Amino acid sequence: MPVLAVAGDQIPPERFIVQDVLDQSSSTAADAAIPFAIPESRWDEAEASSLTPERLLLYRSNLLGSDLTITNFGGGNTSAKLDEIDPLTGETVKVLWVKGSGGDIGSMKxxxxxxxxxxxxxATERLYRGVEHEDDMVDLLPHCTFNLNSRASSIDTPLHGLLPFKHVDHVHPDAVIALAASSEGEAATREIWGDAVGWIPWKRPGFELGVMIRDYVAANPQSRGAILAGHGLIxxxxxxxxxxxxxxGLIADAARYLNGKLAGRPAFGGRAxxxxxxxxRAAVAAALMPRLRGLLTGRGKVGHFDDRAETLEFVxxxxxxxxxxxxxxxxxxxLRTKIAPLTLDPxxxxxxxxxxxxxxxxxxxxxxxxTRCARPTDPAQRDANPVVILVPGIGMITFAADKTTARLASEFYGNAINVMRGAEAIGTYQGLPEQExxxxxxxxxxxxxxxxxxxxKPxxxxxxxxxxxxxxIGFATAERMLRDGACVVLLDQAGDLLDQKHVELAGGFGRDVVRSAVCDVTDEAEIAEAFATAAREFGGVxxxxxxxxIASSAPIEETTVELWRRNYDVLAEGYFLTAKAAFPIMKLQNGGAIVFIGSKNGIAAATNASAYASAKAASLHxxxxxxxxxxxxxxxxxxxxPDAVIRGSRIWDGDWRQERAGAHGIDAGAELEEHYRKRSMLKRDVLPQDVAEAVYFLASDASAKSTGNMINVDAGNAQAFTR
Structure with a gap:
């Protein structure tokens, strides 16, 4: 199945992978090591031939970045040196087009x-004062901007600009980094490619690394590329x-070489x-993640659970x-995972x-x-909580400030697992020195x-x-929560409509932050599974x-026991069961906010609605x-x-509309809406979004010192004034 990656709040592009090895959920046969996927060309000359030079660069970039065998989300950069008309002189000049800072080549425009x-x-090289001052070179890049482009240049710009070639790719494929992070990586590079691919010793990205690569090429004009130790491929x-x-081709060469070394043997010393x-695994994750989340200090974290085959193989x-x-x-x-994970005893x-x-x-x-590594000029210590938590037999849990970052941390550590597997197949895996x-x-x-x-966001x-x-009201509330940064789990028993609403919210806010589950709030087992979904997908509640x-209207003589019980099952017991499920999780998270959607009829008596109104009153108490x-x-x-939330309401689309119109002796169409509008003190309609704003206030820190309160969203009804 495709692997997804997300940029901000956008719907993520599908990521291409040529072998379905990353989505297995059990050990491979005889515990043989999981092989590296081998990339294949997806170049479409018919499409490419019609593109302008800059769009051809974009086409190439998107092809590379959308293939997880080639680079991770946000990783790598591409460039082309193109002829452009200088807007100041009208002359043709060479312009370096290179992926800007913070972008993702798979989804960029x-x-x-x-x-x-x-x-x-x-020309800036004339100002270069040596590696101790290479960060100063970044400040010179804006002075080189062509055509007032506001996109900031990447730290990797020198890797592209100093080379003589028209086109340059720098990517982070697992198979190549496995060579770059192995004690025998340099020897393996010579064995695979001879003198066609070089080995550049470790140097962090920047101007000095660009100079090193440029000088290597000058001395080795026959080369096709170079392995950057600990880093990747250029x-x-x-x-x-x-x-x-x-x-x-180079990535495929590396993958085939490593697969040959891995063939027939278990990875990482075999299964323990x-x-x-x-x-x-799913049940353990659902129980464990809220407990871990409650132990993490600082601002709230969102979790992600991963039990893919390569994760289970490693942990x-x-x-x-x-x-x-x-x-x-x-x-x-x-940078995504912290330097090392936390490992737990299962x-x-x-x-x-x-x-x-x-x-x-x-x-x-x-x-x-x-303390060991910081210098007086370094930034203050950042969040010390673990990002990656490994649980043998269960999988990997990651926590971050938002769901997308947590998921990406999991994917990046998955890349690191692949690197370790390959590095150990040819030698000994080597991490960066601590100070580096x-x-x-x-x-x-x-x-x-x-x-x-x-x-x-709040x-x-x-x-x-x-x-x-x-x-x-539920959908409007979910939208309001998502707009201010929350992750949301939608529960409803209307499965088809729930799927539709899920897709709609995912389209507007991103797939990472929305989950849904079919759930009848009168079924305790379904509620338990729904809250387990929230815990497993996001870390808690x-x-x-x-x-x-629901809503019903009938005179007391016509109110059946079944109708009475149905109102109480949903509006009283349903609220009780969901709150009961939420309480233990919220205790683990050191607090939370519960908001009941009541009704004006829970305070003010209503004609021919004894079952509905009294059940709402029960939920208020x-x-x-x-x-x-x-x-x-x-x-x-x-x-x-709320009161009389007619537009957008499923309740008012059913018998309730006819029943309430009959109770008031009016038409069930526009006359009913006009009746409720005129009945209110403010003479205004009440919409689902109005209710959602009140819910948001009570759920947010804006009401941090409020509990046991009621907010009426009814456009004014004196009968419903709380006393």
């Missing part, structure tokens, strides 16, 4: 490229397709802990205890004291790493990038469960919006009782009481 006058860029050609095919069945292996502490090698990897996952101790020890270890790793993690240029990032790191999520509802119980644990419970 033309505006993702930085453009620089090539002669001006190369290669070149004077024509776009030739450059693409060169990149694909067997993978549990898939359903057990259950004999060598995991040796390899995991070494950390990742490629800078792209550990026999002690239910021991809360053990878990707390392991997380605390990790933070202390990270603080020690910072620190200098990249706390690089002033990385710090500047972090400082430029927008402030997190609900970033929060996880909301919304029952009745496919209905008008911070917000519960109990909104699932339940909320007050739960506010008392939840307060010592930081759990706030509040209620929103």
């Amino acid at each position: 033309l505006d993702g490229f930085a453009t620089l006058y090539l002669d001006k860029f190369r 290669c070149w050609a004077d024509e776009g397709r030739a450059c693409y095919e060169n990149t694909i 802990v067997a993978a549990r069945p898939a359903d057990e 259950g292996s004999a060598d995991v205890a040796r390899l995991a502490p070494i950390g990742t090698s490629c800078p792209d990897h550990f 026999a002690r996952l239910e021991d809360d004291a053990y878990l707390a101790g392991r997380v605390s020890d990790y933070r202390a270890g990270y603080a020690g790493y910072y 790793a620190f200098d990249i993690e706390y690089w002033a240029l990385e710090e500047a990038k972090l400082q430029r990032m927008p402030k997190p 609900l970033a790191g929060r996880i909301a469960v919304v029952t009745g999520g496919a209905g008008g 911070d917000i519960l919006v109990a909104n699932a509802g 339940l909320a007050r009782c739960l506010a008392l119980e939840g307060a010592p644990h930081g759990i706030r419970v509040n209620t929103v009481n």
Whole structure:
């Protein structure tokens, strides 16, 4: 199946992979090592031949970046040196088109490229004062900008601009990094390619590395590319397709070589802990993730669970205890994952004291790493919590400030696992020296990038469960939560409509942040599974919006016991069961917010609606009782009481509309809406979005000191004034 990667809040592009080896859920036959996928050319000359030079560069970039055998999300960069008309002189000049800072070559558009006058860029070398001052060269790049392009240049710009070739690709394929991170990598490079591919010793990205590669090419004009130790691949050609095919070919060579070394042997010293069945892994993750999340300090984290085949192969292996502490090698990897993961004993996952101790020890270890490596001019210590947590037999759990970052951390550590497998097949895996790793993690240029990032949205790191999520109020509430950064799990028993609403929200806010589950709130087992989904997919629950509802209208003589019980099952017991499921998770997360969707009729008596109105009244009082119980644990419970939310409401699309119109002796069409509008004190319609705003307020920190309260969203109804 395709692997997905996400850029910001956009729907992620599908990522191409030629072998379905990353989506297995059990060990391979006889525990043989998982092979490296071998990339194949996907160049379509019919499409490429019609493209302008700059669009041909984009085409090549997108092909490379959308193939996970070639580079990870956001990794690598491509370039072309093109003839352009100088807007100042009208003369033809050479312009370096190179992927700009922070982009992803798999999904970027033309505006993702930085453009620089090539002669001006190369002239900056006269100002280069040596490796101790190479960061200063970054400040010169804006002075080389062509045509007022606002896209910031990447730190890798010198790797492209100093080379004489028209087209250059720099990518991070697992198979090549496996060579670059092995004690025998240089020898393997010579064995595979002879003198056609060089070996550049480790140097972090920047101007000095660009000079090193340029000088290597000058001394080795026959070369097709070079392996950058600990880093990746750079290669070149004077024509776009030739450059693409060169990149694909070199990666395929490396993959075939490693597969030959891996054939018939288990990876990582063989299996030490067997993978549990898939359903057990899922259950353990759902139980474990909220407990771990509650132990992480600072702003809320969102989790991701990964039990793919390569993950299980590594975490259950004999060598995991040796390899995991070494950390990742490629800078792209550990910037997402931290230098090393936290590993847990699978026999002690239910021991809360053990878990707390392991997380605390990790933070202390990270603080020690910072103390050993930091210089007076370095940025302050960042978040010391683990990002990657390995659980033998279960899989990998990652936590980050948002779901996309957590998922990407998992994918990047998956890349690191592949690298370790290949590196160990030909020699000994080698991570970066601690000081080198620190200098990249706390690089002033990385710090500047972090400082430029927008402030997190108010609900970033929060996880909301919304029952009745496919209905008008539920859907509007989910939209409101997502707009301010929350992850949302939609629950509803209307499966087809729920799927439709899920797709709609994913289209607007990104696939990472939306999940859904069919759930009848009167079924305790379905509720338990729905909350397990929230825990497994996102790490826990911070917000519960109990909104699932029905409505009925009948005189008391015509109110059957079945109708009475159905109202109480959904509107009273359903709220009770969902709150009961939320409470233990919220206690683990050190607090949360529960919002019940009540009704004006829960306060003000209604004609011919005794079952509905009294059930709503029961839920209002339940909320007050739960506010008392939840307060010592930081759990706030509040209620929103809407009235006559007709537009967009599924309840009002059914018999309830006819029944309420009959109770008032009016037409069920526009006359009913006019009746409710005129009945209100403010003479205004109440919409689902109005209710969602009140829910958002009660779920957010804006109401952090409010619990046991009610907010009426009814355009004014004196009968419903709380007393």
